[in-house]
Amino acid sequence: MFLTVDAGDKQPIYLQIVDGIKALIACGQLREGMALPSVRQVAGDLGVNLNTIAVAYRQLQDEGLVTVRHGAGAVIASRRPRDIQPGELRKPLRTALTQLILAGLSDREILAAVREELAPLRQKGDSR
Amino acid sequence: MFLTVDAGDKQPIYLQIVDGIKALIACGQLREGMALPSVRQVAGDLGVNLNTIAVAYRQLQDEGLVTVRHGAGAVIASRRPRDIQPGELRKPLRTALTQLILAGLSDREILAAVREELAPLRQKGDSR
Amino acid sequence: MFLTVDAGDKQPIYLQIVDGIKALIACGQLREGMALPSVRQVAGDLGVNLNTIAVAYRQLQDEGLVTVRHGAGAVIASRRPRDIQPGELRKPLRTALTQLILAGLSDREILAAVREELAPLRQKGDSR
Amino acid sequence: MFLTVDAGDKQPIYLQIVDGIKALIACGQLREGMALPSVRQVAGDLGVNLNTIAVAYRQLQDEGLVTVRHGAGAVIASRRPRDIQPGELRKPLRTALTQLILAGLSDREILAAVREELAPLRQKGDSR
DNA sequence: GTGGTCTAGACCACG
DNA sequence: GTGGTCTAGACCACC
Numbered sequence: 001m002f003l004t005v006d007a008g009d010k011q012p013i014y015l016q017i018v019d020g021i022k023a024l025i026a027c028g029q030l031r032e033g034m035a036l037p038s039v040r041q042v043a044g045d046l047g048v049n050l051n052t053i054a055v056a057y058r059q060l061q062d063e064g065l066v067t068v069r070h071g072a073g074a075v076i077a078s079r080r081p082r083d084i085q086p087g088e089l090r091k092p093l094r095t096a097l098t099q100l101i102l103a104g105l106s107d108r109e110i111l112a113a114v115r116e117e118l119a120p121l122r123q124k125g126d127s128r
Numbered sequence: 129m130f131l132t133v134d135a136g137d138k139q140p141i142y143l144q145i146v147d148g149i150k151a152l153i154a155c156g157q158l159r160e161g162m163a164l165p166s167v168r169q170v171a172g173d174l175g176v177n178l179n180t181i182a183v184a185y186r187q188l189q190d191e192g193l194v195t196v197r198h199g200a201g202a203v204i205a206s207r208r209p210r211d212i213q214p215g216e217l218r219k220p221l222r223t224a225l226t227q228l229i230l231a232g233l234s235d236r237e238i239l240a241a242v243r244e245e246l247a248p249l250r251q252k253g254d255s256r
Numbered sequence: 257m258f259l260t261v262d263a264g265d266k267q268p269i270y271l272q273i274v275d276g277i278k279a280l281i282a283c284g285q286l287r288e289g290m291a292l293p294s295v296r297q298v299a300g301d302l303g304v305n306l307n308t309i310a311v312a313y314r315q316l317q318d319e320g321l322v323t324v325r326h327g328a329g330a331v332i333a334s335r336r337p338r339d340i341q342p343g344e345l346r347k348p349l350r351t352a353l354t355q356l357i358l359a360g361l362s363d364r365e366i367l368a369a370v371r372e373e374l375a376p377l378r379q380k381g382d383s384r
Numbered sequence: 385m386f387l388t389v390d391a392g393d394k395q396p397i398y399l400q401i402v403d404g405i406k407a408l409i410a411c412g413q414l415r416e417g418m419a420l421p422s423v424r425q426v427a428g429d430l431g432v433n434l435n436t437i438a439v440a441y442r443q444l445q446d447e448g449l450v451t452v453r454h455g456a457g458a459v460i461a462s463r464r465p466r467d468i469q470p471g472e473l474r475k476p477l478r479t480a481l482t483q484l485i486l487a488g489l490s491d492r493e494i495l496a497a498v499r500e501e502l503a504p505l506r507q508k509g510d511s512r
Numbered sequence: 513g514t515g516g517t518c519t520a521g522a523c524c525a526c527g
Numbered sequence: 528g529t530g531g532t533c534t535a536g537a538c539c540a541c542c
Contacts, residue, residue: 349484436519
């Protein structure tokens with residue numbers, strides 16, 4: 001489990017953990033039915049408070065990505081066809097791309113960067 | 129000036145404004161030397177607090193995108209190569225791509241989405 | 257015995273079992289003097305922890321609905337008028353109705369839903 | 385604002401508050417666009433911790449019932465057609481009705497109780 | 513053992 | 528002023 005947090009980051013710790021676990025799910029390192037490490041273990045490993053992890057797990061549950069069973073740990077939920085509006089996902093993408101343009105990258109360079117980022121997120125070869 | 133803010137968004141208003149102005153710069157609608165509208169005018173147009181706009185302008189100044197001249201408003205700064213840490217720009221990109229993967233999009237679909245988003249950001253034809 | 261549990265439910269498993277048995281009693285499928293299946297059997301059938309079933313049975317005993325006889329299993333208790341505080345039963349009803357109102361149902365629709373739910377709970381014709 | 389909490393209740397305080405506010409919305413005492421009292425005020429009034437109220441408000445936001453704007457308080461959200469599966473709402477109703485049957489109430493008495501509970505939730509006369 | 517809730521108190525971010 | 532986050536530590540509920 002390769003989760004890291006940066007206390008100096010503008011993004012709150014609990015969201016960093018949420019994003020980290022989402023990435024692990026996306027790349028297949030965490031699959032449907034697999035158990036997540038316990039709240040206490042993650043808290044100990046990362047050196048953050050128990051509650052902070054609990055909030056992250058709760059968020060993942062609210063998004064339907066994991067099933068938390070009281071007294072029995074958390075497991076990756078069955079992957080549903082996710083009822084998200086595409087518009088919700090486009091906004092952060094647009095913002096990220098804008099930043100790259102302002103940094104002076106050409107379209108070609110940006111697409112290369114996207115491919116570079118995409119590759120490790122597809123390690124397990126389920127490139128649907 | 130086509131800036132909009134969504135009070136219901138989870139992103140703070142001042143950042144929505146920062147991103148909006150960045151997009152205008154990226155696509156060439158705002159060019160080096162052009163004056164930004166006054167804090168008061170933007171606040172009035174968008175119906176938000178004066179202070180909120182001031183914070184947004186301050187952020188743009190801190191990033192070196194605009195220069196605020198005391199008593200004379202803000203103008204778009206000369207485009208410098210900017211001292212960017214590439215990692216800083218990659219993180220939001222990675223998060224946005226992760227979300228698209230979790231939504232079930234294939235690599236092909238994601239690259240298409242990136243191209244779609246990139247196009248309007250290059251309206252003015254300066255595809256360096 | 258038609259009991260089911262849903263591990264993904266937010267309600268704890270032992271309460272799902274308690275509610276399930278209450279429903280069976282309410283509709284007459286379980287009557288005074290009838291024996292409940294053993295803790296072990298239920299646990300095996302549902303694939304849950306032995307202790308979980310024991311807690312459910314304990315709760316039913318505390319509410320006076322079943323009597324647990326040492327070494328001889330549990331049987332449905334004689335139906336007493338029960339010492340109920342009406343307020344205690346009204347609260348969950350009020351919460352459930354509030355949810356229906358927020359979902360946009362009219363009074364007419366809600367009463368229809370109540371009658372619909374009531375019918376199968378009166379299968380055995382003891383509509384006192 | 386008539387919110388009460390019972391520390392001895394089995395339901396957690398933050399959910400009691402969520403339910404209380406839902407009831408106020410359902411009966412029209414809180415309408416679209418109205419501001420909720422601040423987290424600090426509610427915490428003071430009820431004598432509970434700030435965080436507890438914050439969690440309740442966050443839950444209401446996650447359910448789309450209120451819009452929380454950082455630094456600017458919380459307001460009742462525009463009432464959307466709620467994308468709930470009716471099955472979700474039927475389960476608590478069924479459980480509540482089961483309890484009433486076990487208490488010995490007849491169908492007639494139960495329907496009377498439902499009408500009794502429904503009346504105060506329709507004070508403002510929008511019985512769609 | 514697991515996660516859930518609550519407290520007290522601190523500090524930050526937003527408008 | 529507002530809400531958001533985090534900590535430390537406690538106690539409870541569940542499996």
